Amino acid sequence: MKSSDQPDHVPAPIQFAEGDTSQGRDLKWRIMACLKTRIPDLKGIHITVVGNTAVLRGHVRTSQEKWLCLKCCRHVPGVMRVVDDLIAADQALVYFNPDEELS
Numbered sequence: 001m002k003s004s005d006q007p008d009h010v011p012a013p014i015q016f017a018e019g020d021t022s023q024g025r026d027l028k029w030r031i032m033a034c035l036k037t038r039i040p041d042l043k044g045i046h047i048t049v050v051g052n053t054a055v056l057r058g059h060v061r062t063s064q065e066k067w068l069c070l071k072c073c074r075h076v077p078g079v080m081r082v083v084d085d086l087i088a089a090d091q092a093l094v095y096f097n098p099d100e101e102l103s
Contacts, residue, residue: 024049027078034072039065045086052080063088 028049035042042065045058054073060066066088073082 023078024051027052027054027076030076031073031079034076035069038068038072042069045069052078053083054079054081055083055085057085059087059089061088062090066091 028047031047031049031054035045042060045056045060048055048057054076056069056073060069066084066086069086070082070084073079
């Protein structure tokens, strides 16, 4: 049998399931509402929701404020996982230069 005798097999196009964007918007709204009730003057936080995962990004003033944001987010119904990408101003990064002598 020649290869030209076989019918052409064309794979079906890849289809991705559409995410429920309304559920993601609702979850994001509930997270933001929870944060605003706990920390009314909170600014600079960006929330992204992918499925049941919430990603918190941005800068907060203190590590206590960061902890409160994460705790609040974890208690919102529907949030199964929280990704912490928050930076607290009081948790300064320390750079150590090995060429410098310690005194």
